[in-house]
Amino acid sequence: MTIDPSKISTSITPFAMIDEHSALPQEQEILFTMHSVFRIVEITQTPSNNRLWEVQLTITGESDPQLSTLTNRIKEEIDGEGWYRMGKLMLKVGHFDQAEELYNELLKGASTDSDIAYIYHQLGWLKVDQGKYPEAIKFYEKALEIDRKTLPEDHSSLANTYHNIGNVYNNMGEYSKALEYYENALNIREISLPPNHRDLSTSYNNIGGVYS
Template sequence: TPTPDNSRLWEVQLTITDESDPQLAGLTDYIKEEIDGEGWGRMGQLMLQVGHFDQAEELYNELLKGASDDSDRAHIYHELGRVKWQQGQYEKEIEFYEKSLEIYRKTLPEDDASLAPTYSNIGLA
């Protein structure tokens, strides 16, 4: 949960568990396989996986403010599109995917395969 003094800080409650717990081991393996990326971006994907869409959106907006290059911005816009899809805000979803695509198209060839997920998501929206 966000701390009351600073909304950019989060307080996380941890519980000691036994490493031999097969359910926990299975969940840990699943999360490692399903959630890729690094650092805060990985946290955003985890938030999406567990249904904390507003928190994921907040995190991605903060990441967008600090994005250092176009590739990062394009990826974050794509993730914000995923957030809006989960929230059922399809017009906003398309806007974010189009922003992502606009940036990617400046840096990648038109037929680059990495554009396919963004085109696909626009079509599905």
């Protein structure tokens, strides 16, 4: 492992030697921060044991162009701030159990209706990805209940939640219920969106799919 001091930001300490505090000082343990990023330089098989591989790593700097490209791409795909952003990232990479644990903790500390509705919506999304459709509907319905009390009747968030619930019922083969929610989403979108908006096309397509 190689660490070039010139690549380390003065505002970030990527690692600390903790062998003095370890139960086994001879192991020379190193503690790395979560935001430390290393580049894989080389992977070689050890001559003495063909079951072991040696990985050469070198720390990246904030000016690393590939790291900057990756970071910017993640920012484009995963919006939000703090732990909410972390939850989205966990969902994106399929770490559903960790995401659920995080959202449940966020739910305990949520202080506004919008935050609570958002967390319920994310939990619904999580359950859809897990294929647990009845649980997904329960969470989406909780989000919808809050949004209907706090948002205007033609708000896009309501349309999106109706749309998502319709998708779940459609996946379950309960087409009459899917149609009901798809039509609710369409009614809002026809009021709030321009006639050439993509979401309107999606609603028409979903309703057509149910009838077919």
